[in-house]
Amino acid sequence: MAAQGKEIPRRPAVGEETEVDVVDLNHDGEGVARTRDGFVLFVPEALPGERARVLMTRVRPRYGEARLLGVLETTPERVQPACPAAGVCGGCALQHWEYAAQAAWKEEAVRQALKRIAGLERVPVLPILAMERPFGYRNKAQYPVGLRDGRVVVGFYRRRSHEIVPTDDCLIQHPLAVAVARAARDGLEKLGISVYDEATHTGFARHLVVRVSFSREEVMAILVTRERAFPQAEAWVDELRRRVPGLVSVVQNINPARTNVIMGEESLVLWGKDHLVESLGRRQFIISPNSFFQVNPVQARRLYELVAEYAELCPGDVLWDVYCGTGSIGIYVAGDGVRLRGVERVAAAVEDARQNARRNGLEDARFEVGTAEEVLPRWMNEEERADVVVLDPPRSGCDAVTLDAVVACEPRRIVYVSCNPATLARDLAHLTGKGYRVVKVQPVDMFPHTPHVECVALVTRA
Secondary structure, three states: OOOOOOOOOOOOOOOOEEEEEEEEEOOOOOEEEEEOOOOEEEEOOOOOOOEEEEEEEEEOOOEEEEEEEEEEEOOOOEOOOOOOOOOOEOOOOOOOEOHHHHHHHHHHHHHHHHHHHHOOOOOOEOOOEOOOOOOOOEOEEEEEEEEEOOEEEEEEEEOOOOOEEEOOOOOOEOHHHHHHHHHHHHHHHHHOOOEOEOOOOEOOEEEEEEEEEOOOOEEEEEEEEOOOOOOOHHHHHHHHHHHOOOEEEEEEEEOOOOOOOOOOOEEEEEEEOOOEEEEEOOEEEEEOOOOOOOOOHHHHHHHHHHHHHHHOOOOOOEEEEEOOOOOHHHHHHOOOOOEEEEEEOOHHHHHHHHHHHHHOOOOOEEEEEOOHHHHHHHHHHOOOOOOEEEEOOOOOOOOHHHHHHHHHOOOOEEEEEEOOHHHHHHHHHHHHOOOEEEEEEEEEOOOOOOOOOEEEEEEEEO
8 A cells, every 4th residue: 555645657568668767877877767657767878968759678577678769958068979789788877977977977976976875975075087988998898799690790789689880980999999890800700700699609700809018008808619629710810910000919819618707717809919918007017818807997097006005015014005906006015115015806817916016016916816895804814914905806795704804903004996886885884884984985986887986985994
């Protein structure tokens, strides 16, 4: 029964057309709209401040999904997308929105998450660090390979599907990645190399992964295949070398599993180097085929500088880099006389971290394989202590055991790097309940034209 005096909004039926007012965006970048009766709908490509006509495509008890038929009242912030695949490709959900408006929305989304989830409405959220040029910023592309009308295509998946939209000219990728995609596609077509079919688990070429070093203008091409045997390997490599300046590495990755995971365990260097090197400031980092590295190196350097500023490390300090990946944050911020300790569950990433530490001359750096919730309590039992802790967890945030282990060692500062405002807010609430206070939060736009936003939070002992 409805609460007294409160009417339940009428739910439109699937196939019904209706007019809506768009009031916000959700975490996928879809317009959050309301019908005249107050029923909530999610509408891709609709923007806040607009009135639109939509077609109902799905109805659930508390919300529905709809397709945009037309904009009746347009926000002045709507722009013509630069990419012809915008609205079809699932990559850039916000390219039809003026970039300054995107950045402002992300900043407010961080502020609202802190307020609603953690009750931290008085914590300063600083103006977002946006990009001066929000295109060509990605150093990693993952193109599925398929067939369209009997021709080989590379591209990206249509939103919420595994249908490939041919988009080899992606405007947010580095131009070298685009050059590799075109040459790789043409080489597969020219040599008659079969492409993978998800339905039948047949075919050879599954994905093309491209990695770029911005600082050196060098590129690595990785062809993910279902089988190891690659008779046309030499000819395919020659096609890439002939057409792509800056190509320094061609790798075959073998993934025989029936899975949505892109890359397999085994990689073979077909030609050239087995890694790239990227420079951020005074530091250099190895990028191997499977290793994690920030996909936007321009903003990564700004983010790492923030971490260094917030950490305020001194000679003799112990720095814990938790969820350290390839060690890039800890290595970037650790100065002379700082003892660096990192933990990461992916063994290949830890090996990269060790190589990166040696490459940058860090004499007192140690990285361990394991989960943070297992390793940190052991470090505590071994009387390891941290003066400063950097947390950079996945989107799911930190485990409560990890947060409690961090609090137990009483660091004077915690620097939390997050790619999800909701889990950041949840974890900051946990820390404030354990005797810490949140000093400030700085949003950084690492992914222009998408709804994602990175944050750096400074937390100190209360």
